[in-house]
Amino acid sequence: MDVFSLLMDGFATSLSPLNLMIVLLGVTAGLFIGAMPGLGSVNGVAIVLPLTFIVPPSSAIILLCAIYYGAMYGGAVSSILLGIPGASTAVATTFDGRPMAQQGKAGLALIAAAVASFIGGTISVVLFTVFAAPLADLALKFGPAEEFALVLLAFTTFVGLGGDDVLKTIVMICLGLVLSTVGLDLISGQPRLIFGDLPGFYSGISFLVLAIGVYGIGEVLHTIETSKTAPQVTPARITFKELGAGFRAMNRLWRTMSVGSFLGFFVGMLPAAGATPASLMAYGIARSTSKKPDSFGKGNIEGVAAPETANNAASTGSLLPMLTLGIPGSPTTALLLGGMVMWGLVPGPMLFIEQPDFVWGLISSLYTANFAAVLINLALIPLFVWALRMPFTVLCAIVLVLCIVGGFAPSQKMHDVWLIAGFGIAGYLLRKADYPLAPLVLALVLGPLMEKSFRQTLIAEQGNVLAFVERPLSGTFIALAVLFFLLPLAKYLRKSPKDGVAPAQ
């Protein structure tokens, strides 16, 4: 069957009344979560995941993806109206979105953000549809050695491209991997790292416990500390006249928006990169190729369109390796992966063969979610303006309650709730000390796969370590991983010229 007919079959699933309602609900919830300053897609998915037990697993994933989508749209709202990015992915949107709002053009900026998000989402979903099946076919050839090499590659991108402190990144990757080994040994079944024989540790540490702790409680603590003064909401009205002006203005920005979409999609696929760097890069390119680079940062509509196309495209891009290879391209997709595993829908090439209905239903739901998001976003702008006036203390109290009850619900153990509180406080402190949290969450989710594939390969190859480099595909991945790992070292050596060779005259 070709891709088109598979996609059409998918629409039969995603346009069913339940799934359509779920998409609308998820997108609306995502828009509000994204619009709240501080809360982004990853916080939304972490807090809402326990609530999704209420619908069947395949619909739950569609719901979470819709929230992911909605949150990417919503992030722009607080960037423009408050001047505070709704999430780090919307930082670049504040550069020109905020000046536009201060000049009384908040409505125009919001329209530009919504339309740009839609274009970015649409182009990237089409790219996703085109690349998904071939990539899954390629991944079918992967054995444990390739799986291990690919996970290793995912982690080394954090070291090479992550932009955070290299040593701190390594600490967080190792911490996540070690925490993932808590519980029963995968091969021998013996208990390990069960800290004082606490029964709660026998079943391991769930990704959800870490995510709710770090992205729920940790985020609230961070918000409390940084919300010294209540931000000023800029009023925004949307009239049909403004809508028309917005669409006309956007019509001139096709080049910027296409560059942003393609760039966002491919940058988004990398685990270490994702939507934040993609949107900053798109902004940079738009400014440097503009005829009037000086107008950027002073309320140029192009400066809103570029990052918004890129961050939406990146969120779709990060779904591609998650669904086809089982390697998430962002912390949010790491949570989606964890959720899918929990529900028995293990992402990877086999999913395309065993559950084509689900896979193509999910892909087609991205189209409906994208379409729903732009309409709901434009329609609900007055509501966002009202919701943004909600005091932080009310929002934080509700999020904390949801974290506690949501943390208890999946396994119904108080042990997990205590762990959530512990991870929340530790995560807050680590974040303040500039330790990156994304590699920690990714490592906890990917840890079991990494250890299993490593040990399976060695058992199959009678302990021959060279098996990883002898196979062509895994050898290539390992070589790339080594390259990424050495990248910071190379940068460091280039920075200190006295250690290197003097440049040629």
Next chain:
Amino acid sequence: MVTADRVIAASLMVFSAYLMWHATVLPIGWEGSSGPGGGAFPFWLSLVMLLASAGIFLRSFVSPPKDDKPFFDPEMIRSVVLVCVALLVTIGAMQYLGTYVALMGFLLWYLRIFGGHSWTLTASITLITPVFLFFFFEVTLKILLPKGVTEPFFLPLYAIFF
């Protein structure tokens, strides 16, 4: 900031050593032709973590950062600590007083005393939240939240909804 950086790096060093000690319960070496033992993965990764955090610790002495801002915002740290304590007290109370009493107490404190909101807002959120949680988790999802000593009060409700 430098002090906090050192304290966090040192705690991570201690924690990695603790993890290494726990990992040695299972074999950490190479088990003949079947590859590494069950403790190897956590043990050697904890060692890498120990070395990396030691690197962060030592680096703070070699090249301390130029602008040393305080780690905590002195005006806001009191609020953060208060919320942390309230959170831990609430979780502790869940087992004994039950989820609903604990969470209502938490909301009451957070909204009225910590947030300084009006009684109308406080009362409505404090009363609506447990009702929502009951219908969402207990009635729809059949997930029973801890009740502690309040268990007998829920028996009539169970009789209606289950």
